[in-house]
Amino acid sequence: MPFADKLVIDGYVLEVDVHFNGKTQLEIIATGMIDLDSGFIDAIFVDPQYMGLGAGKEMLAYLERLAVEAGLSLLKLESTLNAAAFYRKCGFEGDEVSVYQSPRGFNLNCIVMCKKLT
Template sequence: MLEIKRATPTPTDANAAFDIRRAAIRSQCIGAYAAEHMALWTRGKAEDGYSALMEKPFYLGWLNGEPIATGMFDPANHEVGALFVLPAFTGRGHGKAMLDHLEQVARELAIEEVVLDATLNAASFYRACGYVGDEQAIYHSPSGLQLACIPMKKQIG
């Protein structure tokens, strides 16, 4: 069973989260995004800005002592983000477990609706979890990269 813990603002947690993200994008976004976009999206290292996310409600999902999943909830924007699972562990319910955890965090803050920007390859996963949204938009990453996404929302209250 996935054990979900709040990440700490340490290099260890930041590097683990960044590595999970990079592996997930490089494995699961093939075909949804051009190779050059994926290369730009996954370049660098945690210290290049990704580690700052550890200050937010950012979580690591652990299985047998190994971090295999990430997720974040931004209370100011009611936004779920950074939901990634290592490729070797996809399709086993770990992403759903993390998403359920993030939604519970939102409920505990009395938030009734959450939003997210789904990658093109993940939209069907989120729809299966009760999220709605079909219109494609452009996500502007903090690094300046622009990626197609699907804004989605879900009533959780």
């Protein structure tokens, strides 16, 4: 299934109002997905112009609330190497490096991480 189709079915977006030329429109600034059966978080992306402003943290907090409401006790994800520090600040732990094999044909080193929910 193409990523965009999967996002429409299983994903969430964070939108903000953008004002341009006297018009207001919604713009997607972050995405995220969670499998509420396994607790696996995936596809957290933030538009680069909104990085460092809390959009990723807000998306992750929203996905965690959904997990708690679904009765999950553990979240899992595979972090890109450059995002691991962000996830650690959000309470995730893990150092094991794995290789993510994209359906698009590329491999990406990732860190397997998890977070216990209370």
